[in-house]
Amino acid sequence: MGKSSKDKRDIYYRRAKEQGWRARSAFKLLQLNEEFQLFKDIKRVVDLCAAPGSWSQVLSRELFENQNHSDAKIVAVDLQPMTPIEGVTTIQADITHPKTLQTILDIFGGEPADFVCSDGAPDVTGLHDLDEYIQAQLILSALQLTTCILKPGGSFVAKIFRGRDIDLLYSQLSYLFERVICAKPRSSRGTSLEAFIVCMGYKPRPGWNPKLELNKSTEEFFEDSNIGKSYNLEHFELPDPEERKIAKFIACGDLQDGDSDATY
Amino acid sequence: FHALKHYGPVTSLKIHENYILAGNGSILKVFKIEKNEKTRVVYSERVLKRNKIHSIVISSEGKVCISGGRSFAMINFADLISNKQFAVIERAINEWIITTEFLNENTLLILNSHNTIYKIDIINNFKLIDKIHCNEKSILYSGSIRKINENKIIIAAGTVMNGCIIWELNSRTMLHNLTDHEGSIFGVKIDNKGQYIISCSDDRSIKLYDFQSGNLLASGWGHGSRIWNLEFFQDTSNGFKIMSAGEDCTMRIWQYLPNQDILQQLQLWEDCHRGKHIWSADIDDINLKLCVSGGADGKIRLHDLSNRGKLNNYTLNYLSQQANISFKKNEIIKSFVELQSLGLLIIITSGGHIILFDQESHQFKSLELSSDESNKFEGFGLMQSFNDINVVAVSSIHGEILILEFTSFNIPPKKTWINNDILGKNKVTNFMAQCIGDTYYLFIDCPNSKIPFILKTFKYNSQGFQLENTLLLEQPQQTSFTTTDMSIDLKNNWLIVASRYVSLAIYDLNSTERLIPLSKLHKKISAGDSITSISIIESSIPQEIILLTIVRDGIYMYIRINETFDINIIHKNNISRGFIEGGYIDNNNELILYGFKSSSFYIWNETKQIELTNVLCGGANRLWKVIKYNEDQHQMIDYKFLFINKSELNIFTFQGRFIKDNYGLINEGTHGREIRDVTISPELLSDNSRLIMTASEDTTLNLSKLLCDGSIKNIWNLNRHVSGLQKIKFFNNKYIGSSAANEEFFIWKIEMINNNPVIREYSRLQPSNDNPDVRIMDFDSIPYYNGLLIATAYSNSDIKVWYFDINNAKFQLICQGTYSTFCILNITMLQIDNHYFIQIGSTDGYLTIYDISQSIGLSSPVRTISQMIIKQKLHQNALKAIYIKPINSYTFKVFTGGDDNALILGELVYNQSNESLQFNILSFIEDAASSTITSISNYDDNTIIVTSVDQIIRKWIHTNNELQCLAATYTTVADTGCCDTTTFNDQSITVIGGAGLSTWK
């Protein structure tokens, strides 16, 4: 999240400064919420890949100030250290590591969460397939936590880059949620490939008991989940074709909100 | 619909025997390096359906395992080089593969990205034998498997954060977790004896560890950005060495000196590839003695390890002793020349000594001069040579010339003096020579502008070197016309003299006047300080020549001189690598440039974008010479570079092993960063090719030729934009527009010389303020009067329409307006009868049409675009791609594609009776792609090609006003962002750009 002089001209950057958000990303979550009412009836949330913390700020204002839940719980995790936020528990750790997920589960102490979000993005190398893979791993790790902690009916939001295999992910998510939508907030630049999957109405897989084990990789975790992921075939044949699906695309945020592409 | 040719990232390389195996995306290529150092492709097939090949390993009995993404495949090496057809069976695991290794001929080990080893029986139909891990399943960016022997397999795993995990397969135990790096580990390897570990990372350093103890032994610093590759040298007899390569496009060789904690950098090869990233590299320091590198630019290059050139130096002291003369205090070398065929170097010193150096026997000796002769050269002596006849000319300060005709080192040369009565007491500042045909020219320049330039012509015959004529040339009456180079055109008998302040003087030597008048003086023809070299590259046309002109500050130009001695710059480009001191066109019609950058001298192939060699010489020198050796001289030298550094004479001889075979470039490529737009010329050239231009994120443009088989031959790499490109478009076969951030909009002009294009910036739009920050997202044009109407669309929602007068290259603003607050992504102009329309697509998903007929006129003040006649929301979010297909004069089909994955076919109809336009949607496909649609081009009458970021190229038919997908094919070009289609003999060919280029039919 480098702040070049170009960023500074962005209207969302200026507005974030005015409204006291740590990053312009705050508007992405706000615009997603405007469209999908994600904050309705939530009290316990996990904010993954949260630094510098503008999403946590939005959630904290929403839960403690707007909704007046004095018992709300917000856990924020990032590789980077984060300046503390009122009412938010911050953890500095790698979300792809099962130990990190265990720590979060421990903090919730068996209680389910109502909302899990992840705005994670790796440092890109420039090798598109590798970058897409690492991004997919971030999402999968977030999803792994989600299946362990999200209450049935709860929602999950994660940043995606709509590259070549995004339709595989859409398909897998549709096994776990009532609605899966690819949403693009106006505050996210139209010229970037960034978008968000908004998954609503969590429906645990019947017959699958997701259980975090510290020596299992994320892929192994999902092995019995039956969400249409292809696994190793008997003789390592290429699974072809794989289950793919295109999620509905929804642009969100008021057109009046302005265009980040126009101003940087 | 299938791919023809592909240019894109080279993701893996492996040297095996005298072959090089390369993963060029999904394509496996095998190159053979022949004994005569020629290379040829022996295999090239797409072996994986979607994934790129990231790793290649070969077993001792010649089984090849390629892998990448989740895929792997086994191939027999013997089949690869057999010229026979065979099928490759692609297999897969369910996770990203980091690398593989053969445990033995029956068993394959695969390391996945969760630090787990799959042990697979490859004889019995690929059965999983075991899944092995060390209880530490972090995500990996890199890793390697080292087989010390069949019972001792060590895994080196590079994690996303800081650590290298070293573990043993059999015991499943972690040996070390090395955490000295900061950030992700992109390479970690163990040498074949199991003594050392090397790793490289985000933090730009290389670390060397002792395998047993895990102790950090040394770090290597120098790379300017992330390091992607590392490899050990096999031969350790001259010390322990490592090769590295990375994002900064450099390759480096390092040496570890025991007990020193810094790795010493022995070699640095800069600019190995264009743009960014050497993604893959390998080394064979024993057999082939070379390194190979593969870039994001798609190129594969060989780098010779055996001969990096030889540098000899000689102190003045040594010189004087050997030549048996005593030098005065402060005596220095003033000038030198080489007679190549005799192997002789002739040196003149400030003390008036002339010394001969036989480079074969390494003997020096002084040439006998009478004290009278010697005195003439006291403190001054300029030397020139005519190599073909072994003649050396030395000028004294007052322009008397001593001619020396050599036959060998041992036989004293024939001496002749040529007096000078024109200069009087005036002093010579420059002494130049040239041989054209059978005439030899010597040119004398003195700073007094009243004294003419002197041009002496000589002939060489049985009597030896004979003065033929002395011509006097009127000096340009300039106080500062300091000559730097000259060139004589034999066909027209013209003399061109170049000078400082980038000026040219032209003389017609046919003149019969006693003082030949200056025909024309061209002052300050370009920015820069001084022309360093001129040479005639074309004079086939009578009374017209083309001059290669090089300006020290990094500019080179092709200049046409016509019969009235007027000049026209037809090609101009700049390089960004220090000073250019000279250049020439080589036998393959490639442009070679040379000069100084920081503390070295370089020779650069501008056409291929390859540095041929460089030598540390302490920076720009005053006294130096570069000599190109011709092949027929049989001297095993390509170039010789002579220079004086710290008053020592240095002789650098260089012979590259692959110079004659395409400079070691075994696979051609393209831009080194994402390609943002592509455009193909409407004109079919007589060699059945078309010009094609590409515009890249890294601010460069390429002008290339697209051949009918789909291959693309790069011709010029243009560096005049300074910000990231948005669009490029042929207006017609001569003029091209390109737009970029910072309000850059250029018009380029192409001309052809013998079927090869040259190009220059013809005009550029002045930005609207001193600190331009808006991007020109798109533009379009239609012919208008003596030029073009050009509409430009801006990221801040502005629209401007200009009249561009082609003859005087001037822009005139005609009308302007603002759409809203949204970024405009594309703009198209339409002319129907005498009505003009502008159509825009923007980030809010609307298609908007303005009637600008009332706002157009050349004489009136700038008007406002206001008449919005159609505004219709077509896409949920950004309307990214648009193509408008005329059906007849009044009906158009409009195709649009959006960020929302939708593809729309609409119809635009003009009603003549009430002069109105109407837009109707005919067909709407919601899920036309699984990701953003980025471009649309017309394939043939009934079909269009649509690209999207999901890397699927789709062909849609639109007859009956219905859109229907005919074909959907995967492309390995990631970040698929642009396309254009042309035809060859009625066959359509589409070019697709993104992180690479590919051609389709």
Ligand SMILES: C[S@@+](CC[C@H](N)C(=O)[O-])C[C@H]1O[C@@H](n2cnc3c(N)ncnc32)[C@H](O)[C@@H]1O
């Ligand atoms: C776009 S920023 C998040 C911005 C945040 N939502 C806000 O509003 O301030 C992406 C973050 O992902 C984090 N990240 C990337 N990989 C991660 C990982 N494996 N574990 C935890 N955080 C990660 C990065 O450190 C970075 O801070």
